[in-house]
Amino acid sequence: MNQTFFLTILIFTSQVIQAQNNETLSEKLWKQVQDCYSMFEDLDEDGKVDYDEIIDDSKNGYLKVSGSWPTCGCNCENTIGAYKTNSNDYIFLKKYQWGCSWQKGLYLSDSASVIFPFDFGADGFFQTKIENLSHNAYFYLDFKIPRKGTETKVFIKPIPLGIKVENEKYIVFGYAEKNKFTYSHKMFQIWRIASKTKGSNCIENLLNNNLNEISEADKKIIDEAIGTGDSKFENIKELIICFQELKHIYEVYTQIHYDWLILGWNRDKGAFYIKEKGKRMKIDSFKDFLKNTEMWRPIC
Known part of the structure; x- marks a missing residue:
């Protein structure tokens, strides 16, 4: 009984392999x-x-x-x-x-x-x-x-x-x-700040928490990224941490040679x-x- 069963399995497996080998490219x-x-x-x-x-x-x-x-x-x-x-x-x-x-x-x-x-x-x-x-x-x-x-x-x-x-x-x-990441639902705010702010050093000043060096117009754009809900940052500290993490990705990006x-x-x-x-x-x-x-x- 067992020999018949295993023989059947062996024949079936061989047929499957043969069918696969016979497939065209x-x-x-x-x-x-x-x-x-x-x-x-x-x-x-x-x-x-x-x-x-x-x-x-x-x-x-x-x-x-x-x-x-x-x-x-x-x-x-x-x-x-x-x-x-x-x-x-x-x-x-x-x-x-x-x-x-x-x-x-x-x-x-x-x-x-x-x-x-x-x-x-x-x-x-x-x-x-x-x-x-x-x-x-x-x-x-x-x-x-x-x-x-x-x-x-x-x-x-x-x-x-x-x-x-x-x-x-x-x-x-x-x-x-x-x-x-914890900030993934807030990525639109990052794009908005990068796209809308005008100061040439605005992002760097934000990274270094030099908020007094940021123009009032750019501060307004940054402030609009902070608020309630999943799509906004809870406070300026959380926003800065997110920019710092993204800056690390950027620093690796700059090391690409080709x-x-x-x-x-x-x-x-x-x-x-x-x-x-x-x-x-x-x-x-x-x-x-x-x-x-x-x-x-x-x-x-």
């Missing part, structure tokens, strides 16, 4: 984007699923799907590329984005240490090792998965201010909004290597950093 790619594609609906009732964009070159190892659905205009996007190895296998990179949950990331079909046998910080964007005393990541990697060839461009971008990602390194593959990396693909090792680095052309001031960097805000 196109089928493998389409299977991996179903979590996004399955969300699309036939909104105009013409018998076809509505989407924003589909680029189907899956037979050659590239597929992109993006679209939205009625709930709050929520959207998702999946872009996946297949990188062939000399053993006729594939390594898959899938870049994903879910708008309403503030989620961006990268799925890898093998471990990161195997696919990327280098440090994106010390060997790449920072050019040296920087100790992370905050134990929070501040930046994520934005991969541009190629439709043609295997050279892959990677940009470093700030994690939206207000989203907390606990990590031993400053750079991660993605983020989600499940963790936030805007992008181009990764080459080694088919023998089934791994990437750093082929080229794009030198950084511009560093924003702290005020411009606060104005221009994406900030978390509630959606729905």
Whole structure:
């Protein structure tokens, strides 16, 4: 009885593995984007699923799907590329984005240490090792998965201010909004102060609690950020602490040496290597950093 049972399980398992091995490259790619594609609906009732964009070159190892659905205009996007190895296998990179949950990331079909046998910080964007005393990541990697060839461009971008990602390194593959800072619901006030105040040293004076050095017009804008409710700061002290924490993120931002990396693909090792680095052309001031960097805000 037991021998028959185990023999049946063994045959079934073998059939599943064989079926997976018989999948075409196109089928493998389409299977991996179903979590996004399955969300699309036939909104105009013409018998076809509505989407924003589909680029189907899956037979050659590239597929992109993006679209939205009625709930709050929520959207998702999946872009996946297949990188062939000399053993006729594939390594898959899938870049994903879910708008309403503030989620961006990268799925890898093998471990990161195997696919990327280098440090994106010390060997790449920072050019040296920087100790992370905050134990929070501040930046994520934005991969541009190629439709043609295997050279892959990677940009470093700030994690939206207000989203907390606990990590031993400053750079991660993605983020989600499940963790936030105590000041996350107040980020609009930070943007407003950075955008509306006119004094060239206003932000620095606020950071150093030199309130007497701030003009009356700028003080009025700052005072409007303080009040009751989740979207405002309780007092000036809480506001200053928030600016100080954001200043630390900015100080790490200023240590980025390169805007992008181009990764080459080694088919023998089934791994990437750093082929080229794009030198950084511009560093924003702290005020411009606060104005221009994406900030978390509630959606729905």
